[in-house]
Amino acid sequence: MSQIENQEHSSEYAPVPIPHSEVRRSDVSPKQAKYQQRLISLLFGLSMLCAVIFVVAYVQIPIDETVSIPFLGTWSKMNTILGLSFGLGSFFIGAGVIQWAKQLMSHREMVQDRHPLRSPDDAREDAIAQFQQGAQESTFATQPILRRSLIGAMALFPIPLVMLLRDLGPLPGDKLFNTMWRPGMRVVMDVTSAPIRPSDIPIGGIVSAMPDGLPEVQEHDGNLNERAKSVVLLVRLNPDDIVSQQNPEGEASWDYEGVLCFSKICPHVGCPIALYEQRTHHLLCPCHQSTFDLADSGRVVFGPAARDLPQLPITVDKDGYIIARNGFAEPVGPSFWERA
Numbered sequence: 001m002s003q004i005e006n007q008e009h010s011s012e013y014a015p016v017p018i019p020h021s022e023v024r025r026s027d028v029s030p031k032q033a034k035y036q037q038r039l040i041s042l043l044f045g046l047s048m049l050c051a052v053i054f055v056v057a058y059v060q061i062p063i064d065e066t067v068s069i070p071f072l073g074t075w076s077k078m079n080t081i082l083g084l085s086f087g088l089g090s091f092f093i094g095a096g097v098i099q100w101a102k103q104l105m106s107h108r109e110m111v112q113d114r115h116p117l118r119s120p121d122d123a124r125e126d127a128i129a130q131f132q133q134g135a136q137e138s139t140f141a142t143q144p145i146l147r148r149s150l151i152g153a154m155a156l157f158p159i160p161l162v163m164l165l166r167d168l169g170p171l172p173g174d175k176l177f178n179t180m181w182r183p184g185m186r187v188v189m190d191v192t193s194a195p196i197r198p199s200d201i202p203i204g205g206i207v208s209a210m211p212d213g214l215p216e217v218q219e220h221d222g223n224l225n226e227r228a229k230s231v232v233l234l235v236r237l238n239p240d241d242i243v244s245q246q247n248p249e250g251e252a253s254w255d256y257e258g259v260l261c262f263s264k265i266c267p268h269v270g271c272p273i274a275l276y277e278q279r280t281h282h283l284l285c286p287c288h289q290s291t292f293d294l295a296d297s298g299r300v301v302f303g304p305a306a307r308d309l310p311q312l313p314i315t316v317d318k319d320g321y322i323i324a325r326n327g328f329a330e331p332v333g334p335s336f337w338e339r340a
C-alpha cells in the first residue's frame, strides 16, 4: 500500500521524522573498521574454543570428579565446565553478532508506514450480519438444551486430560527403599519358588530369583508392585574375580562362595535386566544399554544409568539355602526422584 493511500485512511497518522543516523567511527575510518572486524572474529573464535572445551570436558572428565568452589560448595567438575563453556560460548556468539550489527552493518533508519487495523464500517456490518445468520441457521441460539449440553460437555472434556497428569506423580518417596526383603528371608527360584543352594549355580551361571513368599504377598495385595521391586538375579563368579567386596559394616562380604545377588531392575528407568556376559561379568540392560560390572559391586561401566545396580547381601541358613543377610541398602528401580 502506497504512502498516499495510507494518508487517505486517516489523517491522524502524522509522518514520522527520520532521525539522522549517527556517523560511526567505523564508517569513516578503515582502520577502525578493520579493528571491529578483528574484535568480532575474536568473539566468534572464543565461542569456537568454548565448544572445543565442552567436547573435551564431556569426553575426558570422569563423571564423579568434583571441584570445590569457595563459599559455594562442592560441584561436579564435569557439569561445572560443561555449563561454563556452553554459557560462555553462547555469550560470545551473541556479543559478536551485536557488535557486528552495531559497528559494521548498515544503520540507515527506515520507516514502514502502517495502515489502520480497523475494517471499513460496511465490512464490519457485513461480518456481524453473517455471524448472526450463521447462529440462526445452526440453531445454536434457538435450541437451549443442545447449547447448554454442548457447553457442559466442553467444560468437562479437559478433565480426563488433567487426570492423566497424575501419572507423572506423586514422587515415590521412600516406597522404593522398602522392598519385602528382610534378614533371613530365603532367596528362591522365580516361578517355581524352589530354595537355592550356592552349589545349584555353576560358576558363570545366572538365575532369576525372588523372595520366599512373594506369590502369597501378590495374591493378598492384588498388585505387582512387590514383584516389580523385589526380583533379583543370582550370579556365581569365581571368588578371585570379585574385585570389590561390598562390606560397609565391616562384617562378611556381600557374596557367599562367589554367589552375588543384585536387583533385577535397572536403575535407569526400570527395565528388567538379564543379559549377562560371563567372560566380562557385565550385565547389560536391553532398554538403553546401561552396563553393570557384577564383579565390582554392580558398578555402572556404560550407558545412561546414574547409579550402580543395588546389591543384596546374602549368606546361607542352617540348611545351606541362600538367604538375605539384610534388605537393600539403597532404593531399587529408577533414579528420577533423586533429581527432583
Ligand code: FES
Residues within 6 Å of the ligand: 266, 267, 268, 269, 270, 271, 285, 286, 287, 288, 289, 290, 303, 304, 305
Ligand atoms: S532402563 Fe536400563 S538402560 Fe534404560
